[in-house]
Amino acid sequence: MNEEITVAKTLDLKGLLCPMPIVKIAQAIKEIEIGEVIEATATDPGVLADVPAWASTSGNEVVSLEHGDVITFRVRRIK
Amino acid sequence: MEEEKKNKLSMVVFSGDMDKLFAAFSIALGAAAAGMEVTMFFTFWGLRALKKKVATGKSLFGRMLGMMYGGDINRATPSKMSFGGVGRWMFKKMMKAKGVTPLPELRQTAIDLGVKMYGCQMSMDVMEIPKEKMLDEVQGCVGVAFFLEEARKSEVQLFI
Numbered sequence: 001m002n003e004e005i006t007v008a009k010t011l012d013l014k015g016l017l018c019p020m021p022i023v024k025i026a027q028a029i030k031e032i033e034i035g036e037v038i039e040a041t042a043t044d045p046g047v048l049a050d051v052p053a054w055a056s057t058s059g060n061e062v063v064s065l066e067h068g069d070v071i072t073f074r075v076r077r078i079k
Numbered sequence: 080m081e082e083e084k085k086n087k088l089s090m091v092v093f094s095g096d097m098d099k100l101f102a103a104f105s106i107a108l109g110a111a112a113a114g115m116e117v118t119m120f121f122t123f124w125g126l127r128a129l130k131k132k133v134a135t136g137k138s139l140f141g142r143m144l145g146m147m148y149g150g151d152i153n154r155a156t157p158s159k160m161s162f163g164g165v166g167r168w169m170f171k172k173m174m175k176a177k178g179v180t181p182l183p184e185l186r187q188t189a190i191d192l193g194v195k196m197y198g199c200q201m202s203m204d205v206m207e208i209p210k211e212k213m214l215d216e217v218q219g220c221v222g223v224a225f226f227l228e229e230a231r232k233s234e235v236q237l238f239i
Contacts, residue, residue: 015178016178016180017177017178017179018105018109019105019106019108019109019185020180022108022109022112022113023108023109023111023112023188023192025112026111026112026113026114026192027112027192050109054109054112054113057113057114057115058112058113058114059114
């Protein structure tokens with residue numbers, strides 16, 4: 001597990017549908033410092049494809065993406 | 080010399096249909112969220128998306144158009160199964176139940192994220208919709224040359 005990663009901000013995206021999870025992540029990541037990590041929970045399975053794609057376009061890094069009862073993912077701000 | 084294309088999206092929004100406006104604003108928001116510059120050029124039926132909820136038209140035909148195709152973004156009907164407004168009501172109900180963000184909020188979020196919106200001056204002249212009857216956030220009323228200049232500097236171009 002990623003015990004050593006400290007989460008700078010958490011975000012609840014449960015119930016939100018495309019494109020709002022990506023919009024909220026993009027807004028929230030501006031509020032943390034470069035190198036810091038944001039953790040979010042979501043319910044729309046669309047984010048499984050969209051979060052990595054968004055990270056690739058925006059130049060940020062997906063640290064983890066897990067699909068359990070809810071989807072939990074962590075993104076590191078790179079720029 | 081080849082000009083370098085920017086990390087930018089330029090979009091023509093021709094349609095004023097509810098479903099197509101959802102597509103247009105969702106893509107615009109996705110692009111803006113990923114750090115892309117976004118320009119939306121609204122023409123013909125698409126002007127509905129920028130209109131205030133006011134009557135438009137000066138001439139007889141202009142006023143008729145304003146009455147038959149009046150209203151703001153909330154009056155947009157789906158491109159299929161419109162059924163004289165029943166389709167709009169049904170889709171709004173279904174989307175609300177699923178938690179889809181409504182069109183006016185998508186548009187506002189686009190504005191907040193710095194998406195630039197322009198109206199087509201020629202369509203506005205034909206349809207008799209002056210700039211005062213459009214949202215204050217509209218950046219300007221422009222022509223085809225303006226759009227093409229934006230589009231050729233953009234990595235992604237769309238027509239909706």
